[in-house]
Amino acid sequence: MKKVEFTAEPVSSSASPLKYDAELCIGCNRCAYVCQCDILLPSEKKGEHPVVMYPGECYYCGACVMVCPRPGAIRLVHPLMNRAKFVPAL
Amino acid sequence: MKTTEYKWPYDNEMDQEETIESDVLVLGGGLSGCFAAVAAARKGLTVTVVEKGAVEKSGAAGTGFDHWESACTNPCSGVTPEEIAEAYVREQDWYSNGIAHYIECREGYDRLLDIEAFGGKIRDTENQFAGAEFRDEKTKLMFAYDYKNKFTIRVWGSTFKPALAKEMKRLGIRIMEHTEATGLILAEEQGKKRGAGAFGMDVHTGKFYTFRAKTTVLAMSRPARVWLFDPDMTGLCEFRPLQSIGSGHAMGWRAGIEFTMMEKSVRAEFSAAGRSFPPYGAGNNHNTWYAATMVDARGVEIPYVDRDGRELKTVSERYYPVPGQKFFLKGGVIDNPKYEYRGPETLDFETLMERGYQLPFYADLSRMPQDERRVIWGMMVGEEAKTKIPIYQNYTERGFDPEKHMLQSYGTGWQSASFLEQERQFFGAPGGLMHDWDLKTNVDGIYAAGDQLYASDCAGFACATGYYAGRKAADYAGTAVLPEIRKEDAEAEKQRLYAPLYVEREDGTGWRELNMAIAKAMQNYCGGVKCEALLKEGLDLLKSFEREIVPKLCASNPHELMRTHEVLDILTVAELVLYASLERKASSVPLCFARSDHPHMEREEEKRHIVIRQEEGIVKTRDVPLDFFGNLREEYEKRNQDYIGGGI
Numbered sequence: 001m002k003k004v005e006f007t008a009e010p011v012s013s014s015a016s017p018l019k020y021d022a023e024l025c026i027g028c029n030r031c032a033y034v035c036q037c038d039i040l041l042p043s044e045k046k047g048e049h050p051v052v053m054y055p056g057e058c059y060y061c062g063a064c065v066m067v068c069p070r071p072g073a074i075r076l077v078h079p080l081m082n083r084a085k086f087v088p089a090l
Numbered sequence: 091m092k093t094t095e096y097k098w099p100y101d102n103e104m105d106q107e108e109t110i111e112s113d114v115l116v117l118g119g120g121l122s123g124c125f126a127a128v129a130a131a132r133k134g135l136t137v138t139v140v141e142k143g144a145v146e147k148s149g150a151a152g153t154g155f156d157h158w159e160s161a162c163t164n165p166c167s168g169v170t171p172e173e174i175a176e177a178y179v180r181e182q183d184w185y186s187n188g189i190a191h192y193i194e195c196r197e198g199y200d201r202l203l204d205i206e207a208f209g210g211k212i213r214d215t216e217n218q219f220a221g222a223e224f225r226d227e228k229t230k231l232m233f234a235y236d237y238k239n240k241f242t243i244r245v246w247g248s249t250f251k252p253a254l255a256k257e258m259k260r261l262g263i264r265i266m267e268h269t270e271a272t273g274l275i276l277a278e279e280q281g282k283k284r285g286a287g288a289f290g291m292d293v294h295t296g297k298f299y300t301f302r303a304k305t306t307v308l309a310m311s312r313p314a315r316v317w318l319f320d321p322d323m324t325g326l327c328e329f330r331p332l333q334s335i336g337s338g339h340a341m342g343w344r345a346g347i348e349f350t351m352m353e354k355s356v357r358a359e360f361s362a363a364g365r366s367f368p369p370y371g372a373g374n375n376h377n378t379w380y381a382a383t384m385v386d387a388r389g390v391e392i393p394y395v396d397r398d399g400r401e402l403k404t405v406s407e408r409y410y411p412v413p414g415q416k417f418f419l420k421g422g423v424i425d426n427p428k429y430e431y432r433g434p435e436t437l438d439f440e441t442l443m444e445r446g447y448q449l450p451f452y453a454d455l456s457r458m459p460q461d462e463r464r465v466i467w468g469m470m471v472g473e474e475a476k477t478k479i480p481i482y483q484n485y486t487e488r489g490f491d492p493e494k495h496m497l498q499s500y501g502t503g504w505q506s507a508s509f510l511e512q513e514r515q516f517f518g519a520p521g522g523l524m525h526d527w528d529l530k531t532n533v534d535g536i537y538a539a540g541d542q543l544y545a546s547d548c549a550g551f552a553c554a555t556g557y558y559a560g561r562k563a564a565d566y567a568g569t570a571v572l573p574e575i576r577k578e579d580a581e582a583e584k585q586r587l588y589a590p591l592y593v594e595r596e597d598g599t600g601w602r603e604l605n606m607a608i609a610k611a612m613q614n615y616c617g618g619v620k621c622e623a624l625l626k627e628g629l630d631l632l633k634s635f636e637r638e639i640v641p642k643l644c645a646s647n648p649h650e651l652m653r654t655h656e657v658l659d660i661l662t663v664a665e666l667v668l669y670a671s672l673e674r675k676a677s678s679v680p681l682c683f684a685r686s687d688h689p690h691m692e693r694e695e696e697k698r699h700i701v702i703r704q705e706e707g708i709v710k711t712r713d714v715p716l717d718f719f720g721n722l723r724e725e726y727e728k729r730n731q732d733y734i735g736g737g738i
Contacts, residue, residue: 001104005098005102006104006648007095007096007098007647008646014323033144036142036149036152036332041098041099043099053096056322058325059332061152061476065479066478067147078484082362082367084485084497085497085498086495086496086497087452088496089389089495090385090388090454
């Protein structure tokens, strides 16, 4: 098919499912590779964490965190409305 | 206003195409697809798997699962495959996949042993639960639900997909990751249609693929996002992964494959974009959390009762059938079984309210015996998909300690929410592809497995049917010639797939808007109570979307293109559901199907499979008796002597 230039821009969502720690992340892009919803796009800069381009499409499975070789480099955060409550047992 | 535009990080290969040939083509790299591929590879055939994500973590069980059901042949089992398969058939009032369920009951445990051989963990090798009531000391297998009959095994499912991925590579299976399968290719041989492979697209680069094969196994799970949609948190609007929306059903319908029970849907049980909380993340005593102790706001324990309403005194009793009952059924698909198979449960919500129990309720693991507490929180919650990070790790970081805290329950049951009748889902055992004892569809050379099959089940079902379909497909491929394909079919598919890239953004419609419209249409025209006039208006509306909106869909990159293709498939599935609903002119409890224009409950002669397909746009149906599969054991053994004798 005749080539068309591909562009991407972040699609905003009321939730921010993933938080990267830029200090800990080594930019291996394993998270981007395994994300079955394909919400992460590798950064233009080598060694930098991926861009969360489609946060609204996150399925909150945590696969990205499971494959990350640096604990803490990526964190999964539930939308505020979905944080189930727990209280001291009676 | 400045918008941040990113340079597409992958190569642009939309002007490239490649043809790949194999003996067996597997579409979908979830549990069933991976096992189909393993079976065919073991038989010495060349295999290609097409997976939209990465096999190591893809599919509903991508991040794990916890309970391997219907493992009737495991060494500790007190039930036979026939007993459980026949029980499911009776429980589901014969609107049941006897064939596939029997395969699961008969061969499922063999697949579990396969996974162990591949490196997955299926037993308590580290003795973390030594001495527990649910653990067998000799085999170290751990059991869930019915501790007497021991036919559901607690497993470390987070190890399974990685183990399968490793084995597939070892077997030399070609794995096409980040590739969507978009359409089946058909050839004609002696006046009959047969499968010739599938088309696909790389979702990162846009490259076009023609996958030619002698046989094809459809393993793309079940549809979703037909009634439920949220444009903001789309990833949370359904239970299964976002991208798993029934492409196999859509491409199957377009190719003239037969379906059954597609008129069946249930009132939604799960949508975390709306009323629900993360799966397994709210207090409950169902499934993964069985048999958690539940308490009310005052800390008063909510009673468990047996099937006769007798209150249980101990935690242990929750895991045993009552005297006179051989076994009980519990698990993912079985919600509230018939008396014969009903196991212990907490008192129903209405009774609790009458008796003055106070909301909110909580799951209180702190009151449970240590082994039960540790197996629920840390093993079941931890190994089940979407729990290790989102629930176990996340809640632990928030300070949750099952020995000190109780987790709030929402709604009136495990679902954590109550939905409207018009908000529907394909939960439980819905419709799907019709098939025979080879798991072959009506099109020669095309097989199906896992959640693609009608009235399907859980992970054990996916693995068992995947392997079975793979070996049957391999046997056929061994005798077949690679069919010729027509160039014009590839050209037509390319036009269809890439069209949105050429639509100007200002004039175009996004995939979200169309999905939202389809979902609202289905809620309006195919809701809890159906009737002919509404169903026909619904079809009319969806057809207008096809004519007027589809040509305006726009996408800027392969990711958006993939999302757009998914919505095209959702549109096809929605139409299929409407057609199937129109055909059943009776109401049916097992099918969760109510018609205001045919309110009578189906008479004896109306209880049947209405098998549906389309041929050049004309919908055709035929009736199949519910017991078409015959005597499960006899029919299975007739056709699988090679396997029974130790073959692959």
